[in-house]
Amino acid sequence: MARLELDGKTYELPVVVGSEGERAIDISSLRKDSGYITLDESYGNTGSCISNITFIDGEKGILRYRGIPIEELAEKSSFVEAAYLLIWGKLPTTEELSTFSALLTKHEMLHEDMRFHFEGFPPNAHPMAILSSMINATGCFYPQVLGDGHEQFLMQAARLISQVRTIAAFSYRKSLGLPNIYPKPTYKYTANLLHMMFSEPYQDFELLPEIVQALDLIFLLHADHEQNCSTATVRIVASSKANLFASAAAGVCALWGPLHGGANQAVLEMLEQIHQSGDNGSKFIEQAKVKNSGKRLMGFGHRVYKNYDPRARIIKKKCDQLLAALSKKDPLLDIAKRLEEAALSDSYFTERKLYPNVDFYSGIIMRAIGIPINMFTVMFAIGRMPGWIANFKEILESLDGHISRPRQIYNGPQDNHYIPIGKRK
Numbered sequence: 001m002a003r004l005e006l007d008g009k010t011y012e013l014p015v016v017v018g019s020e021g022e023r024a025i026d027i028s029s030l031r032k033d034s035g036y037i038t039l040d041e042s043y044g045n046t047g048s049c050i051s052n053i054t055f056i057d058g059e060k061g062i063l064r065y066r067g068i069p070i071e072e073l074a075e076k077s078s079f080v081e082a083a084y085l086l087i088w089g090k091l092p093t094t095e096e097l098s099t100f101s102a103l104l105t106k107h108e109m110l111h112e113d114m115r116f117h118f119e120g121f122p123p124n125a126h127p128m129a130i131l132s133s134m135i136n137a138t139g140c141f142y143p144q145v146l147g148d149g150h151e152q153f154l155m156q157a158a159r160l161i162s163q164v165r166t167i168a169a170f171s172y173r174k175s176l177g178l179p180n181i182y183p184k185p186t187y188k189y190t191a192n193l194l195h196m197m198f199s200e201p202y203q204d205f206e207l208l209p210e211i212v213q214a215l216d217l218i219f220l221l222h223a224d225h226e227q228n229c230s231t232a233t234v235r236i237v238a239s240s241k242a243n244l245f246a247s248a249a250a251g252v253c254a255l256w257g258p259l260h261g262g263a264n265q266a267v268l269e270m271l272e273q274i275h276q277s278g279d280n281g282s283k284f285i286e287q288a289k290v291k292n293s294g295k296r297l298m299g300f301g302h303r304v305y306k307n308y309d310p311r312a313r314i315i316k317k318k319c320d321q322l323l324a325a326l327s328k329k330d331p332l333l334d335i336a337k338r339l340e341e342a343a344l345s346d347s348y349f350t351e352r353k354l355y356p357n358v359d360f361y362s363g364i365i366m367r368a369i370g371i372p373i374n375m376f377t378v379m380f381a382i383g384r385m386p387g388w389i390a391n392f393k394e395i396l397e398s399l400d401g402h403i404s405r406p407r408q409i410y411n412g413p414q415d416n417h418y419i420p421i422g423k424r425k
């Protein structure tokens with residue numbers, strides 16, 4: 001119990017301890033008992049749920065999906081297997097994995113009428129706008145989205161994970177005015193996405209294993225990250241009993257912003273800008289340290305990690321491996337490494353515990369693969385889909401079933417009155 005003294009009274013508040021020893025004070029009865037609410041703008045100190053899915057220790061730089069370290073999964077698993085793990089809470093058996101893979105293949109095609117929806121977007125529409133709209137539109141074609149039971153949920157989860165990839169590829173083709181390439185049932189998840197994006201009706205894209213594996217790794221590393229902005233959004237929307245597709249579409253919108261998923265696009269734009277200006281990075285670093293300069297070192301800093309993001313470490317290594325395998329050199333990688341070195345020896349960044357995050361190097365891998373910058377955040381959304389689905393499932397199965405609805409402290413005008421329009425100044 002924690003004790004809180006307020007207005008001469010003592011309130012006892014239960015302390016909740018998680019399986020990794022994280023501690024929270026349960027204030028859910030505080031307002032009823034005392035009339036007070038807690039205030040925590042942007043939720044830096046607020047636990048919004050008890051979850052069994054993903055554990056992060058931001059101080060130590062630890063990330064685990066269902067208890068398994070991200071480093072182990074990155075080395076031994078695949079995106080599809082990690083998706084199963086996140087959603088169902090355990091690693092699949094051979095049979096379960098093949099059933100899940102078969103469902104992904106079965107549901108990879110969009111409803112044919114969805115083709116016409118793509119035609120309504122202007123050619124320069126951002127693919128994240130198309131993605132969120134089309135995921136929501138998919139819900140219209142499968143209104144039985146909240147069917148009961150394991151089989152139903154498995155099918156809807158597989159449909160969403162599979163179709164988000166087809167939508168992404170079609171929106172990319174649409175932005176270039178190219179014909180859609182339909183998925184091939186013989187290809188595995190990530191290879192099929194690359195095929196749909198880059199093959200032509202007259203020539204298949206060469207699926208180099210190094211490229212397929214690097215993109216699969218990016219998806220796996222993005223698959224969940226506990227209560228970030230988009231996942232918290234998905235949970236809030238799901239708590240109103242909105243369907244899986246609507247909740248995921250809301251997640252895509254939240255992910256789009258440059259302070260969240262949009263950061264991978266912003267990192268590459270920043271690196272290109274530095275490259276073109278001839279700066280070796282030092283000028284940019286100085287600007288990023290000035291509060292109102294409008295510049296930040298994108299790909300640096302994290303709400304939770306106050307240490308090196310473990311995903312950034314894995315991606316940085318993969319970046320070097322992929323460029324070597326493709327015999328490519330990328331000046332942006334050199335700039336990124338210089339920026340990292342400079343920032344990590346600069347007290348502004350070290351004192352604030354600002355380290356590279358997952359977005360700092362992922363863009364260089366995607367660029368090496370040939371994925372255009374405006375598709376980077378879409379790749380993040382594809383990767384994050386299993387995490388959103390797992391969180392949606394937790395809400396669906398939660399026993400209390402309450403709608404998420406924060407409170408506020410009102411600080412606006414008091415005792416105000418309506419003035420007829422002709423008398424207003």
Ligand SMILES: CC(C)(COP(=O)(O)OP(=O)(O)OC[C@H]1O[C@@H](n2cnc3c(N)ncnc32)[C@H](O)[C@@H]1OP(=O)(O)O)[C@@H](O)C(=O)NCCC(=O)NCCS
Pocket residue numbers: 258259260261263288289291295296297298299300301302303304352354357358359
């Ligand atoms: C991720 C991010 C939004 C976290 O924000 P946060 O937890 O709210 O932290 P704050 O914005 O309060 O930052 C804390 C301090 O570090 C500074 N800071 C944070 N990130 C910075 C960055 N990337 N470059 C320069 N300064 C940064 C802030 O200006 C603030 O300085 P102050 O204490 O002097 O006011 C923030 O670090 C950021 O904008 N990073 C760049 C975008 C990015 O890479 N996002 C992807 C996240 S996976």
